[in-house]
Amino acid sequence: AQSVTQLDSHVSVSEGTPVLLRCNYSSSYSPSLFWYVQHPNKGLQLLLKYTSAATLVKGINGFEAEFKKSETSFHLTKPSAHMSDAAEYFCVVREEGYSTLTFGKGTMLLVSP
Amino acid sequence: GAVVSQHPSRVICKSGTSVKIECRSLDFQATTMFWYRQFPKKSLMLMATSNEGSKATYEQGVEKDKFLINHASLTLSTLTVTSAHPEDSSFYICSASPTDRQETQYFGPGTRLLVL
Numbered sequence: 001a002q003s004v005t006q007l008d009s010h011v012s013v014s015e016g017t018p019v020l021l022r023c024n025y026s027s028s029y030s031p032s033l034f035w036y037v038q039h040p041n042k043g044l045q046l047l048l049k050y051t052s053a054a055t056l057v058k059g060i061n062g063f064e065a066e067f068k069k070s071e072t073s074f075h076l077t078k079p080s081a082h083m084s085d086a087a088e089y090f091c092v093v094r095e096e097g098y099s100t101l102t103f104g105k106g107t108m109l110l111v112s113p
Numbered sequence: 114g115a116v117v118s119q120h121p122s123r124v125i126c127k128s129g130t131s132v133k134i135e136c137r138s139l140d141f142q143a144t145t146m147f148w149y150r151q152f153p154k155k156s157l158m159l160m161a162t163s164n165e166g167s168k169a170t171y172e173q174g175v176e177k178d179k180f181l182i183n184h185a186s187l188t189l190s191t192l193t194v195t196s197a198h199p200e201d202s203s204f205y206i207c208s209a210s211p212t213d214r215q216e217t218q219y220f221g222p223g224t225r226l227l228v229l
Contacts, residue, residue: 032216036220043117043206043222044206045220090156090157099210099215101147102159103158104156105155105156106154106156
């Protein structure tokens with residue numbers, strides 16, 4: 001069975017400072033991992049995905065994530081936060097050969113001026 | 114490309130009535146569509162997986178007679194909440210997987226249902 005743990009329900013940063021959103025996963029087989037962002041009253045948008053290629057994945061809007069199998073982690077980072085980054089972020093896992101996605105509980109990113 | 118729409122975006126209904134939510138893949142064909150429910154400040158929970166032309170597969174704990182899913186074409190799936198009650202109030206999100214890229218899901222913008 002697969003599962004995802006997002007370690008922080010809320011993360012607060014100042015504009016221009018680095019962002020770190022933490023995610024740990026559990027999967028029986030080779031997983032695919034995703035980060036989605038959801039702005040208020042908007043649909044889910046895919047930020048980036050890992051599918052067994054390069055372990056450092058670059059996504060849209062300056063975000064990137066590193067797959068670390070030894071730590072079963074897939075943390076999301078960005079060097080410098082922007083006000084428009086304020087949103088809810090979901091870490092998602094899918095086991096190899098399956099179409100079902102399992103979502104983490106989400107991390108709300110708050111960006112202050 | 115790869116746009117998924119949902120209609121309506123929000124709906125308010127009286128308790129006991131039924132509500133239909135549509136999910137359309139606008140520029141691709143989707144053999145498989147998924148329906149999720151999101152409670153306030155909670156994660157997305159998969160309700161069911163629908164495959165075009167066959168019966169939907171419901172997740173454990175989801176009442177199939179309560180949440181009727183029809184996937185009659187490669188671009189349309191519908192979710193009908195029958196005899197809605199206030200506890201059915203929620204944000205319902207669909208996603209669709211292109212027939213030629215079934216490992217990918219594109220999400221709709223969601224439908225907010227409020228049952229009075």
